[in-house]
Amino acid sequence: MLSNTGNFLLILSILFTSFIIYQSFACLKKTNDMIFKSIYKISLLQSTTILICFFTLVGAFMVSDFSLINVYQNSHTLKPIFYKISGTWGNHEGSLLLWVIILTIFSFLFLITNKNHPKNYRINTLIIQNILILGFLFFILFNSNPFSSISPIPKEGLGLNPILQDPALAIHPPLLYVGFVGSSIYFSAAMASVITNYSGKFFAQSIKSWVIISWSFQTLGILVGSIWAYYELGWGGFWFWDPVENASLLPWFAMTALLHSLLVLEKRNILYFWSIILCLLTFTLSVTGTFLVRSGILNSVHTFANDPSRGIYILLFLSLMIFASVYILFTKYKPTNDQINSNSKETFILINNWFMMFYLITVLLGTLYPIFTDAISNNKISVGPPFYNSVIIPVVIIFLFFMAIGPKVRWIKNKFLNFKDLLKIIVGAIAVNFIITYFFKSYSLISNLIIISSVFLIISTISDAIKKPKINFARIISHFSFGFLIFFIGLNHNFSIEKDFNLKLGETKKIDNYNFELKDLKLQQYDNYKAVIGKIQINDLSTNKKRTLNPEIRIYDNPQTLTYEASIKTNFFRDYYLTMSNIDRSDYYNIKFQEKPLMIWIWISVVMLSFGGFLSFIRNAKNN
Amino acid sequence: MKIKIFLTIFFISFNLNLGSNEPINESKIHKNLRCLVCQGQSIADSNSDFAITLKMVVKDLMKDGKSEDEIYDFLSEKYGDWILYNPKLNTGNLLLWGLPYLVLVFGGVIIVFLIRKQSKKT
Incomplete structure (x- = not known):
């Protein structure tokens, strides 16, 4: 029954979408500046239909309606209700439905919030956005239909992958989707802007809020994914440069560049075509990321079940998108006369864009290169963390200095730079670094420079805030927390301690300053898994403080999987991170212990970073 | 002038504090080797039989006095470049x-x- 309802709603959405496109073309022919009332109404209906369609699927998951293949493959009656619901978007088909929801809701919101912009621009945006929606709806209906039914109806589902049964992972896709699917609306707006010749300052104003809000959500989404990887994957790191992580980072770089170039476009009416390219690039990268992840081309921690036909469809869609946008850009391109003074804010924003493009190309190249070498020379290579770290980190140092100075510089032409102040700040930064190395531990040259440059950014941003009380606080918070982020990543990297050893029940081992004792092992039965819970006491010999950590080995029933749950003790100074795993044919357990200083501050920095974005969104909404 | 003196002192102290050249670090090597039977994990993060064996191989090679690069060369010859997370700097x-x-x-x-x-x- 739900299968029919779902399919009906999908077809209804396709009809509404087609009707919007049809009506929009009719509306374009009219010379007056009014948008048909019917377009508003159908848009609202379209959003509502697709939402109901999505909730139908959620409902199917909640009642475990195994007549749907999708529910059968990704759910199980014994799963907690929360994970039944999150299972809806924990798979390829359901997550595509979430895609379309964001495409349609953003389409509707853009239509109703941009009333002071010209009709043709708004209608063209609507048309392009709805072509995207149509593309995805067809994809869902014919290739990745979550409402496909199965007969005979199975009694029990196959269950959701246990490592996906986690609160952070449950909320992470919706956040990320608002981010990178949200970028579709400025893709459409950019195309419309070029087509209707609605350029410059006003165009910047119309998309600014959308860029900011998608950027903020993207930042949060990346954060939640990273936190999940930290405690769920059990290796104690928060970023592995995994292709899926990279896929979320690529649009983020483009968005960050766009966010800054729009400021120039808004203030100075220059860099128009560059901003357009960034708009197109952001969404193109979002789709590319989805393509790479879903088609199974890339080897990654969390690819969904692979199906080549999906890849081909998305690739086709992607090529069409790129081709259309490049074509429109070339036919409408007009060389502009951008006047930029070397000592001006514009230059520094260009520098921001320059570095963002560098990061983007590096990460893109690192992600795609293995595919190329495999295809061309049959030589499969890996591009992992050492590559990214050694290429990107040295450049980040220079970037942080520019990031600190840029906001101090004025628009159009700056009179002078206060070198004395800068010198004071850099001396301060070196002093902080010196204190850290003197009292704690010395580290490599590059780490020294990272700490100095990040502290430079932090101090310099704070001093900006103190000097000018009426300053843009969104910017202050974002720049400050970015400095914070790099600072804490640097410290965390240099002061982390890792121990890897084997223990058996009752045994005590002394390593450096710690005594580890495996005191107890108990077996516990839960609803959908059983767990071996270890009780490991860590005695810090320098302070004589005892801590108990309880790592788990979980055996999930549906599907049968073994997972290792890390036990983490967090405080403001450090995380204690411990995983335990069984060793075959032995009564020893492998223990991986990590002490990760200031871990929580890395998360806090990113939360503040995105908070800066939300603040900027509110500020921008007030101004317009 | 004051600032200059201040700065010089700091630069000197800062140079003195540079980390010493690290000896071959076993866990660093582990992190650079892909666990070929896992999904996107290094052997440092894995407990698979493959990872355990490879760790022993690394230990033996280190005992033989092989340098970090020699270990990578040895393993990539045996398992292909896919095993190295840090791609080699060569013409390809x-x-x-x-x-x-x-x-x-x-x-x-x-x-x-x-x-x-x-x-x-x-």
């Missing part, structure tokens, strides 16, 4: 290592060009 990977910096230089040239154009006019 020239583009990978070179293009990012090329982009960096190219971007810089564009910005300088944009600014120059302006200063010529005024």
Whole structure:
């Protein structure tokens, strides 16, 4: 029954979408500046239909309606209700439905919030956005239909992958989707802007809020994914440069560049075509990321079940998108006369864009290169963390200095730079670094420079805030927390301690300053898994403080999987991170212990970073 | 003047504090080796039989006095370059290592060009 309802709603959405496109073309022919009332109404209906369609699927998951293949493959009656619901978007088909929801809701919101912009621009945006929606709806209906039914109806589902049964992972896709699917609306707006010749300052104003809000959500989404990887994957790191992580980072770089170039476009009416390219690039990268992840081309921690036909469809869609946008850009391109003074804010924003493009190309190249070498020379290579770290980190140092100075510089032409102040700040930064190395531990040259440059950014941003009380606080918070982020990543990297050893029940081992004792092992039965819970006491010999950590080995029933749950003790100074795993044919357990200083501050920095974005969104909404 | 003295002192102290050359670090090598039977994990993070065996191999090679690079060479010959997370700098990977910096230089040239154009006019 739900299968029919779902399919009906999908077809209804396709009809509404087609009707919007049809009506929009009719509306374009009219010379007056009014948008048909019917377009508003159908848009609202379209959003509502697709939402109901999505909730139908959620409902199917909640009642475990195994007549749907999708529910059968990704759910199980014994799963907690929360994970039944999150299972809806924990798979390829359901997550595509979430895609379309964001495409349609953003389409509707853009239509109703941009009333002071010209009709043709708004209608063209609507048309392009709805072509995207149509593309995805067809994809869902014919290739990745979550409402496909199965007969005979199975009694029990196959269950959701246990490592996906986690609160952070449950909320992470919706956040990320608002981010990178949200970028579709400025893709459409950019195309419309070029087509209707609605350029410059006003165009910047119309998309600014959308860029900011998608950027903020993207930042949060990346954060939640990273936190999940930290405690769920059990290796104690928060970023592995995994292709899926990279896929979320690529649009983020483009968005960050766009966010800054729009400021120039808004203030100075220059860099128009560059901003357009960034708009197109952001969404193109979002789709590319989805393509790479879903088609199974890339080897990654969390690819969904692979199906080549999906890849081909998305690739086709992607090529069409790129081709259309490049074509429109070339036919409408007009060389502009951008006047930029070397000592001006514009230059520094260009520098921001320059570095963002560098990061983007590096990460893109690192992600795609293995595919190329495999295809061309049959030589499969890996591009992992050492590559990214050694290429990107040295450049980040220079970037942080520019990031600190840029906001101090004025628009159009700056009179002078206060070198004395800068010198004071850099001396301060070196002093902080010196204190850290003197009292704690010395580290490599590059780490020294990272700490100095990040502290430079932090101090310099704070001093900006103190000097000018009426300053843009969104910017202050974002720049400050970015400095914070790099600072804490640097410290965390240099002061982390890792121990890897084997223990058996009752045994005590002394390593450096710690005594580890495996005191107890108990077996516990839960609803959908059983767990071996270890009780490991860590005695810090320098302070004589005892801590108990309880790592788990979980055996999930549906599907049968073994997972290792890390036990983490967090405080403001450090995380204690411990995983335990069984060793075959032995009564020893492998223990991986990590002490990760200031871990929580890395998360806090990113939360503040995105908070800066939300603040900027509110500020921008007030101004317009 | 004060600042200059201050600065010199700090630079000296800062130079003295540079980390010493680290000896071969076993866990660093582990992190650079892909666990071939796992999904996107290094052998440092895995407890699979493959990872355990490979760790023992690394230990033996280190005992034989092999350097870090020699260990990588040995393993990549045996298992292919897929095992190394840090791609080698060779002709096949020239583009990978070179293009990012090329982009960096190219971007810089564009910005300088944009600014120059302006200063010529005024």
